[in-house]
Amino acid sequence: MPNVRFLLTGDTSLSAEFGSEISERINAQIRAFTIALENSKVPGIVELVPTYRSCMIHYDPGVIRYGELTKKLEDVLGRLDSIAIPPSDVLEVPVLYGGEEMGPDLAYVAEHAGLSEQEVVALHTSTEYLIYMLGFTPGFTYLGGMSDKLETPRLKQPRVKIPAGSVGIAGKQTGVYPIDSPGGWQLIGRTPVKMYDPGRETPILPRAGQYIKFRAIDRAEYDDIAAAAEAGEYVCRTYPRGEAKK
Amino acid sequence: MSITVLQPGLLTSVQDGGRVGYQQFGVSVSGVMDPRAMKLANLLVGNDENEAVLECTMMGPQLRFNTANTIAVTGGDLGATLDNQPVERYAAFVVQAGQTLRFTSLRSGCRAYIAFAGGLDIPEVMGSRSTYMKAKIGGLEGRKLQKEDTLRFRAPNAAPANLAQRRVPPEVSPRREFTVRVILGPQDDLFTDAGIRTFLSETYAVTNEFDRMGCRLDGAVIEHKNGGDIISDGIAFGAIQVPTAGKPIIMLADRQTTGGYTKIANVISVDFGVICQLKGGDTVRFVQTSVEEAQDALLAERAALKALRDTLDPAPKSEPEPGPGPKSEPRKEKGFFRNLFRK
Numbered sequence: 372m373p374n375v376r377f378l379l380t381g382d383t384s385l386s387a388e389f390g391s392e393i394s395e396r397i398n399a400q401i402r403a404f405t406i407a408l409e410n411s412k413v414p415g416i417v418e419l420v421p422t423y424r425s426c427m428i429h430y431d432p433g434v435i436r437y438g439e440l441t442k443k444l445e446d447v448l449g450r451l452d453s454i455a456i457p458p459s460d461v462l463e464v465p466v467l468y469g470g471e472e473m474g475p476d477l478a479y480v481a482e483h484a485g486l487s488e489q490e491v492v493a494l495h496t497s498t499e500y501l502i503y504m505l506g507f508t509p510g511f512t513y514l515g516g517m518s519d520k521l522e523t524p525r526l527k528q529p530r531v532k533i534p535a536g537s538v539g540i541a542g543k544q545t546g547v548y549p550i551d552s553p554g555g556w557q558l559i560g561r562t563p564v565k566m567y568d569p570g571r572e573t574p575i576l577p578r579a580g581q582y583i584k585f586r587a588i589d590r591a592e593y594d595d596i597a598a599a600a601e602a603g604e605y606v607c608r609t610y611p612r613g614e615a616k617k
Numbered sequence: 618m619s620i621t622v623l624q625p626g627l628l629t630s631v632q633d634g635g636r637v638g639y640q641q642f643g644v645s646v647s648g649v650m651d652p653r654a655m656k657l658a659n660l661l662v663g664n665d666e667n668e669a670v671l672e673c674t675m676m677g678p679q680l681r682f683n684t685a686n687t688i689a690v691t692g693g694d695l696g697a698t699l700d701n702q703p704v705e706r707y708a709a710f711v712v713q714a715g716q717t718l719r720f721t722s723l724r725s726g727c728r729a730y731i732a733f734a735g736g737l738d739i740p741e742v743m744g745s746r747s748t749y750m751k752a753k754i755g756g757l758e759g760r761k762l763q764k765e766d767t768l769r770f771r772a773p774n775a776a777p778a779n780l781a782q783r784r785v786p787p788e789v790s791p792r793r794e795f796t797v798r799v800i801l802g803p804q805d806d807l808f809t810d811a812g813i814r815t816f817l818s819e820t821y822a823v824t825n826e827f828d829r830m831g832c833r834l835d836g837a838v839i840e841h842k843n844g845g846d847i848i849s850d851g852i853a854f855g856a857i858q859v860p861t862a863g864k865p866i867i868m869l870a871d872r873q874t875t876g877g878y879t880k881i882a883n884v885i886s887v888d889f890g891v892i893c894q895l896k897g898g899d900t901v902r903f904v905q906t907s908v909e910e911a912q913d914a915l916l917a918e919r920a921a922l923k924a925l926r927d928t929l930d931p932a933p934k935s936e937p938e939p940g941p942g943p944k945s946e947p948r949k950e951k952g953f954f955r956n957l958f959r960k
Contacts, residue, residue: 379801379883379908382911418640421641423849424850432916569743575643575644
């Protein structure tokens with residue numbers, strides 16, 4: 372059973388803290404706990420927010436008070452080792468790499484790494500990136516696992532507007548811009564998939580604890596997927612992690 | 618079935634009880650800054666307590682009614698008038714078609730709330746009508762009100778039952794010094810004992826860096842053990858962040874869902890309204906309370922709101938209630954309500 376501290380975050384939520392570092396082990400514990408808690412149907416729990424180090428639990432003190440809730444949480448933690456947690460899903464995200472419009476900084480990233488553009492794309496698409504958490508803006512993923520070779524400093528002069536779907540690198544981080552926003556990431560490509568669409572039944576595709584794997588596509592496939600996504604007909608491929616990719 | 622926005626005011630937006638359930642996806646909760654003011658306004662006009670209202674900031678709007686409806690104005694006193702006659706705050710009143718509601722001057726607090734009987738005809742986005750301006754969703758096209766906007770009513774009601782009873786003692790007085798109750802945590806152990814003492818004994822001044830996302834305070838530096846940076850975790854409404862510079866920031870309705878600064882304490886739910894009615898130049902002190910006391914206060918507030926609703930809009934009775942006389946109980950609750958809200 373992991374060593375967990377319950378931290379007070381006001382009178383309608385608490386934070387179950389699993390550690391104070393960024394590690395896949397801690398994140399896996401948080402994911403298991405979150406799934407177990409969702410399945411346990413403890414009354415009064417309103418919302419769960421998993422992060423790097425903790426799971427924030429919002430609850431209704433009209434249904435369950437703080438003291439009673441922490442006892443229930445201890446019960447769930449005690450059972451955690453005996454609960455079968457399904458493997459994480461991998462969310463496959465198609466990306467058109469490079470080009471002045473979609474990935475204007477691919478050449479710079481390649482030069483900085485001492486690699487060819489093709490090698491950068493091969494490296495970037497070879498990893499399953501763990502989604503540690505979402506935050507900052509709707510659908511923004513904090514990903515872990517990028518190759519050290521691709522580490523590139525941010526732009527000295529941030530761009531005023533980066534289109535939604537842009538895939539970038541900033542220092543040790545990589546990720547996708549879910550909405551149009553200003554920013555200083557090195558842009559290496561763009562996905563036609565809408566990671567965030569407030570009108571869709573599932574407004575945000577990625578979930579904390581899942582993995583993202585990027586797949587390189589060409590312009591023709593980009594246009595096809597973009598048209599399908601616009602019509603609300605494109606579904607990103609997901610598969611259980613560790614399952615042989617077809 | 619509508620109102621026309623003649624002047625939008627400084628920052629007027631559609632807000633409700635908030636967008637619950639999407640924080641794990643990075644979506645801010647939003648919603649009103651002063652939940653109790655919203656709930657009272659709604660109950661006074663016969664709405665569900667979390668129905669969408671207009672939140673008006675410091676300088677309120679001018680609204681022309683094209684359809685008669687019952688409304689109530691609560692929260693800070695922004696000098697509301699109807700066709701140039703002052704209107705009673707914290708009381709329901711009927712506005713006739715052709716009349717104009719104006720806000721003339723800021724007298725107390727910072728934010729006023731207008732509830733409309735039957736609610737506003739605004740589509741829900743992710744289960745809420747709240748405007749979340751950063752992501753451009755909710756409310757009217759995801760933005761604050763503009764001149765010549767039209768807001769439609771869903772089910773206006775210009776003839777409410779027992780109108781004369783639809784009033785409660787006004788809240789938000791023109792004070793400038795406030796005390797707010799807090800629960801220490803989640804990172805109080807990352808501050809020195811001296812830092813905690815400073816936080817709980819000094820007076821902090823509200824700066825003008827105060828928006829729907831947060832309220833930045835100025836005052837004595839709160840000492841950390843090892844700086845104010847942490848690996849990001851979740852942020853609750855009312856969380857008091859203290860970055861390395863040692864000056865607190867209270868996180869409010871449009872806060873980001875996660876953040877990487879130490880949080881020394883959290884304002885308790887029943888005091889959110891105190892914080893959100895502050896403005897630049899006001900001062901605030903923090904006093905420590907326990908989670909048990911904070912939850913007692915929250916449940917007492919809910920009971921008082923329920924008692925008010927039961928008094929104004931009694932549920933139709935299907936059969937006689939057993940036990941003690943049903944007439945004496947609401948009266949007792951009403952007295953309790955007055956004590957709770959008259960601070």
